[in-house]
Amino acid sequence: MPGGPGHEPGREALRSPGCHPVEEGLGNLSRGRSARGRGHPATLSWPGPMPAELTTTLTELDPARVRVDVEVEPAAVEREVDRAARSLAGDMKVPGFRRGKAPTPVVVQRLGRAAVMEEAMREALPEWYEEAVIHARVAPVGRPEMALHALPDKGGALAFSFEVGVVPPATLGAYRGVEVPRAEAEVDTAAVDAEIYRVRDSLAALDNVERPAQRGDFVVVDFVGSIDGEPFEGGEARGSMLELGSERLIPGFEEQLVGASAEDEREVRVTFPEDYGAEHLAGREATFAVTVREVKEKRPPELDDDFAAEAGGFDSVAELRGDVETRMREAREGEIDTEFRAAAIDAVLEQATVDIPHGLVHAKAHDMWAATGRRLRAQGIDPARFLEATGKGEEEIAAEHEPEAQRALGRESVLAAIVEAEGIDATDDELLDTLRESATAHSASHGHAPPDDDELRESLARSKEEGRDEELRADVRMRKAVDLVVEHAKPIPVTQAEARENLWTPDSEEPAESGAASAGKLWTPGS
Numbered sequence: 001m002p003g004g005p006g007h008e009p010g011r012e013a014l015r016s017p018g019c020h021p022v023e024e025g026l027g028n029l030s031r032g033r034s035a036r037g038r039g040h041p042a043t044l045s046w047p048g049p050m051p052a053e054l055t056t057t058l059t060e061l062d063p064a065r066v067r068v069d070v071e072v073e074p075a076a077v078e079r080e081v082d083r084a085a086r087s088l089a090g091d092m093k094v095p096g097f098r099r100g101k102a103p104t105p106v107v108v109q110r111l112g113r114a115a116v117m118e119e120a121m122r123e124a125l126p127e128w129y130e131e132a133v134i135h136a137r138v139a140p141v142g143r144p145e146m147a148l149h150a151l152p153d154k155g156g157a158l159a160f161s162f163e164v165g166v167v168p169p170a171t172l173g174a175y176r177g178v179e180v181p182r183a184e185a186e187v188d189t190a191a192v193d194a195e196i197y198r199v200r201d202s203l204a205a206l207d208n209v210e211r212p213a214q215r216g217d218f219v220v221v222d223f224v225g226s227i228d229g230e231p232f233e234g235g236e237a238r239g240s241m242l243e244l245g246s247e248r249l250i251p252g253f254e255e256q257l258v259g260a261s262a263e264d265e266r267e268v269r270v271t272f273p274e275d276y277g278a279e280h281l282a283g284r285e286a287t288f289a290v291t292v293r294e295v296k297e298k299r300p301p302e303l304d305d306d307f308a309a310e311a312g313g314f315d316s317v318a319e320l321r322g323d324v325e326t327r328m329r330e331a332r333e334g335e336i337d338t339e340f341r342a343a344a345i346d347a348v349l350e351q352a353t354v355d356i357p358h359g360l361v362h363a364k365a366h367d368m369w370a371a372t373g374r375r376l377r378a379q380g381i382d383p384a385r386f387l388e389a390t391g392k393g394e395e396e397i398a399a400e401h402e403p404e405a406q407r408a409l410g411r412e413s414v415l416a417a418i419v420e421a422e423g424i425d426a427t428d429d430e431l432l433d434t435l436r437e438s439a440t441a442h443s444a445s446h447g448h449a450p451p452d453d454d455e456l457r458e459s460l461a462r463s464k465e466e467g468r469d470e471e472l473r474a475d476v477r478m479r480k481a482v483d484l485v486v487e488h489a490k491p492i493p494v495t496q497a498e499a500r501e502n503l504w505t506p507d508s509e510e511p512a513e514s515g516a517a518s519a520g521k522l523w524t525p526g527s
Helices: 074-089 104-111 113-135 189-202 305-312 317-351 358-378 383-390 394-400 402-422 428-446 453-465 469-488 494-501
Strands: 054-062 065-072 141-148 158-165 179-182 205-208 218-227 230-243 265-271 285-299 490-493
Touching: 054 113, 065 113, 074 104, 074 113, 104 113, 113 141, 113 158, 141 358, 158 358, 179 317, 179 494, 189 305, 189 317, 230 285, 305 317, 317 402, 317 469, 358 383, 358 394, 358 402, 383 394, 394 402, 402 469, 428 453, 428 469, 453 469, 490 494
Parallel strands: 179 490
Antiparallel strands: 054 065, 065 158, 141 158, 205 285, 218 230, 218 285, 265 285
């Protein structure tokens, strides 16, 4: 999966304050509504649909599964019936009424209450399910098993129930003072050289040359494509500049222009990939008549003080190198902070006992893939095409990422246990700080101004009125639990941690060869 198996809201809890997460799939550490499960990441809540009037009864079936019985009040049911009737009326012609304007009683009379109720349930049940999840303070893992009881008559309440997996509770071991490997923020000279080369490359000039084109050169071309002798839409361009070797075009196109000189004409034959975006071209063979107009060579600036000034207003190359090294070290320190936070929670998890059924792990892996699918769609990528490209099905993807799902569930469980053991809570000021951080990041990514504090307070007030503030409080509690573990963790050098992994003691598992420690393993008395 690109960037990991899926965005896990708990990554927020693992990152250092003020830093953006640098890894995907670090585990869902902030979806906490209660010890029975966790909700959504902290987000700004703007006005939405009216919350359903419902009541819930929670029954624990086992430590990793619950049943929620839900009753929706008659007023909410009738509101949805009315909405469904108006929707169905859009296609109806009823004498005495304009098209689509028949009132609810007429629609119900003509179609039958059962048909209108079925449409109402199709639209409303997912929303009522989400409301019930929030009301019962349960965060589902995997898909629920729904049971809809008899449809009510007019004026009656609707009853339904669902069973779903939840994160099981943990029995904590040590969580204060755990030893955690922490890397040093070292910056390799070669990495600094590579970054400076990248900057030089970005400032390179493109000069016309009187020689055949080579890989890395740019060519300015005109081309006309055809399939079976007929031009096709989108297959023609003039004055297009290509970098040979960039592999940005159809496989084989750029390679056939290597060696061409200005004013040369080439016939380029290619086959469009089977998964090409334009379906009418996918898998088809095409011929392009290409005329090379210019050949350009990329010439980066000399590595001197003039380049340093152009690159960032520095007085010398040494000053530029120092700035690059500082920025790279700061970036690495941020990564190390996030890695350390994750490793600290994993160290606590190693000391804890959590019984996680395999079925729950598999369901979590599917949830993680679903989150990845949503991200792919947001980027304009069809998840089905992504699966085709990998040659795997959703079930296989989920199975491959079960270890990550297991770790994510374990992290959630121990953090929830720490929240309970320490009595950690979240104040309204902390909720506002979290909302402000989320809103600022969202606004920056969408290029508009963030909401002011009055808007944030109104948003929080609405969330509290709708019972949604618990999700946000749980997110803050989880982050504070991570902060507590990290604050008391004892950093040790990575080399020391690696050396401990290679130690063998008489109490450990039997070595592969009788009478001898495993290869590469050492034991010292008292270690």
